[in-house]
Amino acid sequence: MSAVDLASAALWLAGAGFFLAGTAGLLRFPDVYTRLHALAKVDNLGLGLVVLGLLVRAEGPAAALKLVLVWLLALFASATVSYLIARRALRRGIEPWRGEGP
Amino acid sequence: MAELAGWLAAFLLANLLVALVRVARGPTQADRMLAALLFGTTGVALLLLLAEAQAEPALIDAALVFALLAAIAGAAFAQRAWREEGGDERR
Numbered sequence: 001m002s003a004v005d006l007a008s009a010a011l012w013l014a015g016a017g018f019f020l021a022g023t024a025g026l027l028r029f030p031d032v033y034t035r036l037h038a039l040a041k042v043d044n045l046g047l048g049l050v051v052l053g054l055l056v057r058a059e060g061p062a063a064a065l066k067l068v069l070v071w072l073l074a075l076f077a078s079a080t081v082s083y084l085i086a087r088r089a090l091r092r093g094i095e096p097w098r099g100e101g102p
Numbered sequence: 103m104a105e106l107a108g109w110l111a112a113f114l115l116a117n118l119l120v121a122l123v124r125v126a127r128g129p130t131q132a133d134r135m136l137a138a139l140l141f142g143t144t145g146v147a148l149l150l151l152l153a154e155a156q157a158e159p160a161l162i163d164a165a166l167v168f169a170l171l172a173a174i175a176g177a178a179f180a181q182r183a184w185r186e187e188g189g190d191e192r193r
Contacts, residue, residue: 001103008119009103010153012106012107013110015129015147016110016112016113018115018136019144019147020158022140022158023140026121026124026136026140031147032130032132032133032136033124035124035133036136036139036175039139041135042140042143043142043143046143046147046165046182047143047146050110050147050151050156052152054150054153054154063162066162066166067150067162069166070150070162070166072168073166073170073173074142074143074169074172076173077142077170078142078143078173078176080149080176081135081139081172081179082139082141082180083172083179084176084177085132085135085136085180086178088132088181089132092130092132094130094132
């Protein structure tokens, strides 16, 4: 296990931790808006760490650049979709959770 | 090293299946739409890890296309899917 392997393994496990946190948040949070927050953590942190782990092992600059582009596209994609869902939910009259009750 | 990537890919898949519970149970339509988001991100991470596990660089391009499709599907879902619930806004 060389240093590169250790670094990428550590980054991957951290990323997997954020994926777990995002899914747990998705299941446990009370309303749509808080769940959107949980999902935002999943993609920019979970996916970001996985991509970082892959960057450490990437052969050339071209492969590394492509990995970063995939991550950026995923970021923009989920930011756009989160915005659309939240705006639509607000217009539909889904009240944000105010902290009372379980 | 490659089998760690494989195991992580399996973990992400299990993550995805657990998230389907929210899709089934989600009270509002918006909760079901969250799945489109989660599938996009987790799918991309899954493909990237598989590209590493099987030393198959073509899967990175598949992840790129998948991220793009997740964006379009999510946006279309958010814009169109709520029409039948008595869409009040006439645009």
